[in-house]
Amino acid sequence: MTHIREHLKNTTKAVIAGDWHGNYSWVKNKAVYMCQRFDTDTIIQLGDFGFIPGTSEFTKLDTLLGKKGVTVFFVDGNHEPFDTYRARPTVEDGFQQLGTNIVRIMRGTVFDLGGTHCLGLGGAGSIDRQYRTAGKDWFPDEYITGVDAEAAITNTRALQQEGHRIDFMFTHDAPAGINIPMERIGYTPNPRVEAACNMNRILLGSVVNEVAPRALFHGHYHTQYTSTYTTRHTQPNGITTLDDVRVIGLPKDNTHDKGGHPGFWLLNTTLYQQNGTIAAKMV
Numbered sequence: 442m443t444h445i446r447e448h449l450k451n452t453t454k455a456v457i458a459g460d461w462h463g464n465y466s467w468v469k470n471k472a473v474y475m476c477q478r479f480d481t482d483t484i485i486q487l488g489d490f491g492f493i494p495g496t497s498e499f500t501k502l503d504t505l506l507g508k509k510g511v512t513v514f515f516v517d518g519n520h521e522p523f524d525t526y527r528a529r530p531t532v533e534d535g536f537q538q539l540g541t542n543i544v545r546i547m548r549g550t551v552f553d554l555g556g557t558h559c560l561g562l563g564g565a566g567s568i569d570r571q572y573r574t575a576g577k578d579w580f581p582d583e584y585i586t587g588v589d590a591e592a593a594i595t596n597t598r599a600l601q602q603e604g605h606r607i608d609f610m611f612t613h614d615a616p617a618g619i620n621i622p623m624e625r626i627g628y629t630p631n632p633r634v635e636a637a638c639n640m641n642r643i644l645l646g647s648v649v650n651e652v653a654p655r656a657l658f659h660g661h662y663h664t665q666y667t668s669t670y671t672t673r674h675t676q677p678n679g680i681t682t683l684d685d686v687r688v689i690g691l692p693k694d695n696t697h698d699k700g701g702h703p704g705f706w707l708l709n710t711t712l713y714q715q716n717g718t719i720a721a722k723m724v
Contacts, residue, residue, distance in 0.1 A: 524576070
């Protein structure tokens with residue numbers, strides 16, 4: 442899918458968005474509007490996309506994006522129709538084109554975004570799994586696997602051997618060790634489910650330690666915050682270094698901050714390469 446990589450390579454500004462849960466009005470009136478306002482044709486969405494291929498809502502969204510000249514690239518969340526994805530077109534070069542203007546970033550895919558090096562690694566555990574039905578609204582595919590983690594690390598090593606580093610990592614979950622300011626969930630999770638969710642974060646953390654991105658954007662927890670995650674990274678020469686990763690959590694659909702602004706961030710790769718500015722909250 443050369444055209445997909447070319448699109449991303451030529452993108453210097455991208456809107457970063459949290460969970461959408463299939464909320465068409467939110468995407469139309471907020472996300473697409475932000476693209477027009479800030480003159481970009483690219484959205485990177487951080488999972489729980491919520492629009493199911495083959496449905497009228499998916500087609501309506503794809504049509505809207507086409508009319509507005511916008512393409513959405515998303516990583517897996519935990520609430521995804523994985524059975525539908527498996528039945529869709531073959532994955533090529535790390536991407537699965539689900540619609541004309543809707544592209545799934547497969548786990549472990551490394552890509553060039555406006556001259557920066559990026560890594561996608563979706564997936565997370567459903568803490569409410571006890572209230573879901575396997576094969577209907579819950580799929581074991583939601584968890585990051587060892588194969589996913591190894592793919593992310595392997596695909597990154599080629600960059601590291603050339604003296605490069607991943608600039609931006611896009612995930613759904615957050616690595617273990619980050620204190621996420623989130624509201625109480627209102628019920629007691631099943632201990633085994635909670636343990637599985639924690640293992641997902643630990644596995645993601647192991648990738649972050651190896652990859653040592655400059656910044657990580659994630660969704661899943663429906664809250665907006667920034668934090669710092671310190672990695673212990675062993676370089677090919679055997680030297681262990683400590684690197685700080687800026688972690689940015691994005692809120693879900695229908696969420697505004699105290700100033701009434703939706704929780705989108707604007708990633709400007711030109712500014713990043715000029716002065717190190719990672720991203721700015723969109724207002």
